[in-house]
Amino acid sequence: MDGIVVFGAGGRAGRAVCAEARGRGLPVIGVVRDPERHPGLAADGVTVVRGDVTDPRAVPAGRWGVVQAAVGFEAGFFVRAVDALLAAEGVSRLVLVGLFADLVGADGRAVMEDPAVFPAEHLAFAREHAAGLARLRAVGGGVDWAVLTPGGELTEGPGRGRYVVGGDRVPEGAPGLSYTDLAVAVVDEVVVPTLRGARGAVWVAGCH
Numbered sequence: 001m002d003g004i005v006v007f008g009a010g011g012r013a014g015r016a017v018c019a020e021a022r023g024r025g026l027p028v029i030g031v032v033r034d035p036e037r038h039p040g041l042a043a044d045g046v047t048v049v050r051g052d053v054t055d056p057r058a059v060p061a062g063r064w065g066v067v068q069a070a071v072g073f074e075a076g077f078f079v080r081a082v083d084a085l086l087a088a089e090g091v092s093r094l095v096l097v098g099l100f101a102d103l104v105g106a107d108g109r110a111v112m113e114d115p116a117v118f119p120a121e122h123l124a125f126a127r128e129h130a131a132g133l134a135r136l137r138a139v140g141g142g143v144d145w146a147v148l149t150p151g152g153e154l155t156e157g158p159g160r161g162r163y164v165v166g167g168d169r170v171p172e173g174a175p176g177l178s179y180t181d182l183a184v185a186v187v188d189e190v191v192v193p194t195l196r197g198a199r200g201a202v203w204v205a206g207c208h
Ligand SMILES: NC(=O)c1ccc[n+]([C@@H]2O[C@H](COP(=O)([O-])OP(=O)(O)OC[C@H]3O[C@@H](n4cnc5c(N)ncnc54)[C@H](OP(=O)(O)O)[C@@H]3O)[C@@H](O)[C@H]2O)c1
Pocket: 007, 008, 009, 010, 011, 012, 013, 014, 031, 032, 033, 034, 037, 051, 052, 053, 054, 069, 070, 071, 072, 097, 098, 099, 100, 101, 129, 149, 150, 152, 153, 154
């Protein structure tokens, strides 16, 4: 593997993944839409390039572990991102950050489909996210992919502990994790895959 390409490198998850990967000495390319808005990345040793996750040409030639942590709010964003990443050359491993809302709750429904717990104003976004996962499951067979989905709240700040990876269900008590913990799990999953063609909830025990 030539290193890690991070989409959404200027965002909260993306920055944490870049820092974690750089801390391990891995070459990192951070893809952002406007490099001038993210000067700190280059200072951390990230090679910053301009690009868009919905453009397959944004992945450089080679054999890259690719992390998708970009967020768009336009209709079809997550499906277009998945389509581009599946079409791109140079992806040897693909790890995407998921959304708690599409984990499966105790009643067998996705969290987002329970109006008693999920705010209606976020439903459209959550369904867009879920559509990206559905697309991966439908057509991602030719790519070595995994989705890591926070098992609860995703918070800023330092690492909270050792993470656990589960399956499609909300872990008991919906424990969360920090972006720092998530980044450790994402880089681990890129470098030493444990999930292949699957989505797993990730959390830190006792973290709420
Ligand atoms: N509890 C949970 O389940 C939970 C909580 C929070 C987040 N998440 C998920 O975690 C992931 C990362 O979220 P985050 O909080 O890190 O988001 P964030 O801080 O809002 O960062 C998202 C980044 O995406 C970039 N972006 C937007 N459109 C792009 C495009 N077309 N191409 C490339 N980059 C683009 C933005 O870059 P610009 O600088 O160019 O605007 C921004 O830096 C998302 O999938 C999000 O849904 C899950």
